Amino acid sequence: MMSFLSALPGAAAQGIIWGLMAIGVYITFRVLDVADLTVDGSMGTGGAVLVMCATSGMNIYVSMIIAFLAGCIAGLATGIFHTVFGIPAILSGILTQLALYSINLRILGNKANQSINVMNYDLVVSLRNITQSIIVGLVIVFIFIAVLYWFFGTELGHSIRATGNNQAMARANGINTNVNKIIGLVISNGIVALSGALLSQYQGFADVNMGRGAIVIGLAAVIIGEVIFGKIFKNFALKLVACVVGGVIYYVVITFVLRLGLNANDLKLFSALVVALFLGVPYWKNKIAAKKVKKNGGAANA
Secondary structure (H helix, E strand, C coil): CHHHHHHHHHHHHHHHHHHHHHHHHHHHHHHCCCCCCCHHHHHHHHHHHHHHHHHCCCCHHHHHHHHHHHHHHHHHHHHHHHHCCCCCHHHHHHHHHHHHHHHHHHHCCCCCEEECCCCCCCCCCECCEHHHHHHHHHHHHHHHHHHHHHHCCCHHHHHHHHHHHCHHHHHHCCCCHHHHHHHHHHHHHHHHHHHHHHHHHHHCEEECCCCCCHHHHHHHHHHHHHHHHCCCCCCHHHHHHHHHHHHHHHHHHHHHHHHCCCCHHHHHHHHHHHHHHHHHHHHHHHHHHHHHHHHHHHHHHC
16 A cells, blocks of 8 residues: 555656646547547657657757647548548548658668667656655646637637537538648647657657557546536536546556456556446446436336
């Protein structure tokens, strides 16, 4: 138990970073209603760009901005595949993700990974200073939540939400749904890439495979946040906060399970089971509620 408690700050710091990624997943998964698998590649792109820019002498904040823009370009590619070429969204994401593996490898200088040492570079988050990592992570997360809350309250933001809610109705009202999908994918993958940039600083290296399975963790954070806080957090900004809290809860659970002796190689399997469980909870709730309504209705008729 003491070992678990001592690991909690690290789990919280990592959960906040992945929570930022979950916000990006939320934009496509809930706002746009699009299944986007680009994030498995764009997260690695953000980490690779950050490390290579920072190690070449570039300012760390400028490097983070460039990492964000690199993710935006990845989202733009997926959006073009989907809207211009007419490829289904899920396949568009897979195509971009596949292409990004080679691109990320090129960015890393044809090496599988590149390190970045906090002793040599002025990193904003690091395993060596978890308290600072938590504070900086929270500041970045809440800045993005505030900006996104403002953006999705604008006319353009409302049109993007309308596109995800009902495309046919949005088009009937003169909204260009294709442009809105591209904008949503660009914003989403930019945020995911920034999360990758933070993660590469936190762990001290960028790896070509660092984003593999990211969509599962992102979905886990989103679903956990919705299941726990869905009835409380109705405001859009609070829903984004729930994604971050979901990311922290996910990593706390992972840390607890690892302390119980779970093989680290089984983490992907465990993550998939957690996502499946939480995805099934709303369905079970609706099914139970429907049975109650049917039972009460039958009793009333009798």
